[in-house]
Amino acid sequence: MAGENKGTVRDLTVKDSFQLSKFLVKWEMMLVYILILINVILAVARPGLYFNIATIQSIIQSGLDLSPMVMGMVFILLLGDIDVSIASEMVLSGMVTGILCDKGMPVIVAVLAGILTGAVCGAFNGVLVGYVKMPAVIVTISTSMLFRGIVEIVLDVNSLKNFPAFYNAIGWKNIGILPICLILYAVITVIFYFILHRSTFGRQLYIVGNNPTTATYSGIRVERLKLIVFIIMGVMAGIGSIFFVGRMGGGLSSSMGTGYEMDVIAICVLGGVSTNGGKGKVYGPFIATFIMAFLLYTLGLVGVDANTRKIVTGIVLLIAVLIPNLNKQFLADIRGKFASK
Amino acid sequence: MKKIMGYRNIGLVFGLIGLMVLAAIITPSLFSFAALVSMLRNNAVYVFLAIGMMIVLVTGGIDLSVGSTLALSGVVCTSLMSTHMDVPAIVWVLLSLVIGIICGAFNGFVVGYLKVVPMIATLGTMYIYRGFAFLLSGGQWWFPHQISQPYQDWAAKSIVSVPAILWIAAIVFIAAAWFMGYRTSGRRIYAIGTNVESAQVAGIKEARVRFLAFVICGALAGLSGMLYTANYALCTYSIGDGYELQAIAICILGGVSITGGRGTVDGVLIGWLMMSFITQFISLLPGLSVWQHALQGVIIIVAVFINIAMTRSSEKRFLKERGALL
Numbered sequence: 184m185a186g187e188n189k190g191t192v193r194d195l196t197v198k199d200s201f202q203l204s205k206f207l208v209k210w211e212m213m214l215v216y217i218l219i220l221i222n223v224i225l226a227v228a229r230p231g232l233y234f235n236i237a238t239i240q241s242i243i244q245s246g247l248d249l250s251p252m253v254m255g256m257v258f259i260l261l262l263g264d265i266d267v268s269i270a271s272e273m274v275l276s277g278m279v280t281g282i283l284c285d286k287g288m289p290v291i292v293a294v295l296a297g298i299l300t301g302a303v304c305g306a307f308n309g310v311l312v313g314y315v316k317m318p319a320v321i322v323t324i325s326t327s328m329l330f331r332g333i334v335e336i337v338l339d340v341n342s343l344k345n346f347p348a349f350y351n352a353i354g355w356k357n358i359g360i361l362p363i364c365l366i367l368y369a370v371i372t373v374i375f376y377f378i379l380h381r382s383t384f385g386r387q388l389y390i391v392g393n394n395p396t397t398a399t400y401s402g403i404r405v406e407r408l409k410l411i412v413f414i415i416m417g418v419m420a421g422i423g424s425i426f427f428v429g430r431m432g433g434g435l436s437s438s439m440g441t442g443y444e445m446d447v448i449a450i451c452v453l454g455g456v457s458t459n460g461g462k463g464k465v466y467g468p469f470i471a472t473f474i475m476a477f478l479l480y481t482l483g484l485v486g487v488d489a490n491t492r493k494i495v496t497g498i499v500l501l502i503a504v505l506i507p508n509l510n511k512q513f514l515a516d517i518r519g520k521f522a523s524k
Numbered sequence: 525m526k527k528i529m530g531y532r533n534i535g536l537v538f539g540l541i542g543l544m545v546l547a548a549i550i551t552p553s554l555f556s557f558a559a560l561v562s563m564l565r566n567n568a569v570y571v572f573l574a575i576g577m578m579i580v581l582v583t584g585g586i587d588l589s590v591g592s593t594l595a596l597s598g599v600v601c602t603s604l605m606s607t608h609m610d611v612p613a614i615v616w617v618l619l620s621l622v623i624g625i626i627c628g629a630f631n632g633f634v635v636g637y638l639k640v641v642p643m644i645a646t647l648g649t650m651y652i653y654r655g656f657a658f659l660l661s662g663g664q665w666w667f668p669h670q671i672s673q674p675y676q677d678w679a680a681k682s683i684v685s686v687p688a689i690l691w692i693a694a695i696v697f698i699a700a701a702w703f704m705g706y707r708t709s710g711r712r713i714y715a716i717g718t719n720v721e722s723a724q725v726a727g728i729k730e731a732r733v734r735f736l737a738f739v740i741c742g743a744l745a746g747l748s749g750m751l752y753t754a755n756y757a758l759c760t761y762s763i764g765d766g767y768e769l770q771a772i773a774i775c776i777l778g779g780v781s782i783t784g785g786r787g788t789v790d791g792v793l794i795g796w797l798m799m800s801f802i803t804q805f806i807s808l809l810p811g812l813s814v815w816q817h818a819l820q821g822v823i824i825i826v827a828v829f830i831n832i833a834m835t836r837s838s839e840k841r842f843l844k845e846r847g848a849l850l
Contacts, residue, residue: 265643311825311829315829315832316832317825317828317829317832318782318783318828320586320643320782321772321776321782321824321828322825322828324769324772324773324824325773325820325821325822325824325825325828326821326825327769327821328769328773328817328818328820328821328824329817329818329821329822329825330821331817331818332815332816332817332818332819332820332821333818335814335817335818336814336815336818339814445647445650445651448644448647449647449648452644458641458643458644459641490654490655490658490659490663490761491655491658491659492655493651493652493654493655493658494651494652494655494656494659495655496651497647497648497649497650497651497652497655498648498652500644500647500648500651501634501640501645501648501649501652504640504641504644504645504648505634505638505640508638508639508640509638
């Protein structure tokens with residue numbers, strides 16, 4: 184971790200001078216190349232469509248409905264945990280907002296209540312994972328059933344249609360040439376960048392992810408940290424419900440958004456966040472979100488249907504996890520050869 | 525008596541009995557032979573998935589692709605069968621096993637030899653197999669009249685008034701218990717799950733054992749795909765969606781540890797019976813059917829909580845006996 188220790192008395196990290204060659208082969212730069220490559224393919228294949236600002240805007244809008252949850256998931260994965268209940272959390276908090284709007288509550292109350300619901304769900308996960316020390320996979324699998332079950336109980340087969348007007352704007356409108364969701368996502372990313380890379384809290388996340396025992400002995404309250412991270416995830420799922428419902432045209436039913444948790448995890452892994460914990464940066468997943476958006480949209484343009492696109496998602500996910508692994512083994516093999524000589 | 529009380533799944537047995545008593549009081553209609561058999565038959569597909577899942581969980585891995593493998597093998601078998609009606613049905617059983625083994629072998633290769641985290645690897649293959657199932661089916665549905673009688677007989681034919689699928693499930697149970705309990709390869713799976721390093725020192729090849737576990741899991745998932753389509757006489761690309769979570773839930777109810785090394789086939793059997801009773805019980809209660817997912821989620825959380833609490837207290841007692849704790 185060649186990170187920067189901000190404001191410490193003794194700076195122990197060895198700071199390399201900026202090397203262009205190293206910078207160009209970083210994982211995040213690879214992602215940028217892939218993104219450019221997809222864009223070039225798209226531009227060549229459909230020049231009429233591509234050189235049109237509305238197309239680019241709609242590609243970005245189509246891919247960003249899950250974007251807030253990507254950032255929350257980065258934190259969870261950094262801890263070495265996983266959260267597969269986010270899609271259910273998202274639908275549950277969307278439901279709370281929708282019901283309160285139906286009841287005629289002020290918009291601000293309804294939206295905050297929705298986000299608060301997400302936070303409570305996250306806290307529930309966090310207590311079970313952090314304090315009771317149950318495995319995160321199990322907890323979140325069962326809470327995903329539980330949260331979606333609650334939505335099923337409340338909504339049954341009905342759907343909610345009464346959502347604040349700005350939901351639609353987030354999903355579909357632009358300010359100038361920039362889509363609103365892009366601006367919001369950029370803001371969220373900057374906030375998360377500062378939390379993760381410029382604060383003590385962020386450094387603690389890396390320590391816990393790399394070695395929880397060391398973290399405990401160095402005085403980090405691992406349980407509390409996990410609880411906070413899961414609450415952040417819940418809040419992001421609550422905010423995600425705004426993006427999602429807006430994108431869905433202001434409607435919500437109990438079966439919506441299934442499989443979103445997998446898409447979010449796929450984006451994070453593609454963005455270079457290790458599922459073992461302790462490795463990953465904020466801007467990798469940020470770029471990866473756009474890669475997925477452009478990739479899926481391009482495939483859609485070429486005439487590949489939604490279900491077949493799943494194959495591509497899966498292959499992308501597998502390749503993304505394989506490349507660093509193979510690279511590591513390859514380097515180790517080379518070193519082994521030199522050592523034996 | 526002491527031997528019975530010392531049985532490691534005794535808590536599960538009591539849980540199951542409690543559930544059955546509750547069910548007997550509230551919904552007595554559940555307890556006729558025909559109702560019980562139909563309940564077990566409806567849940568029989570989970571047996572194969574849960575046993576396969578258990579073997580993978582014992583190695584410390586997880587397989588999220590079983591639902592998709594089920595769909596892929598179901599689609600391939602049904603689509604080929606509907607155009608080649610005269611081929612004996614055993615061919616389709618073998619074909620489903622082969623498809624499952626291929627799917628499982630790919631998972632096992634990626635996890636065992638390429639050292640990818642099982643959760644992510646099988647998440648990827650979950651998408652891929654489901655996508656292939658869609659591609660091969662072309663979004664088509666197959667209905668009972670397109671599915672030949674010998675094919676359906678593999679699940680539905682009643683032998684001694686119990687449908688064939690339950691007999692097959694019983695055979696798989698016994699075979700799995702024998703394999704995991706008495707075969708060297710089975711014991712190696714436990715060894716890898718308990719402590720990878722000491723297993724490696726003892727000369728067990730980690731990659732090979734993981735590969736084997738995924739292949740068995742895949743084979744059982746493939747078989748379950750064929751039996752699913754035979755059982756319900758229905759097939760489309762989206763069958764078995766979310767079954768991987770059900771299988772994991774059954775394993776957890778049956779006391780299989782998600783971190784590896786712990787879990788028995790008889791525990792899975794009890795977990796499966798409990799899950800079958802819970803689902804059937806809830807569906808029989810008026811107005812409760814929408815509660816199904818929420819209740820299942822709560823039950824799993826409670827089961828894991830009890831499981832963890834019991835493990836911790838027994839570990840503490842063990843330490844106390846050795847004088848390590850004051």
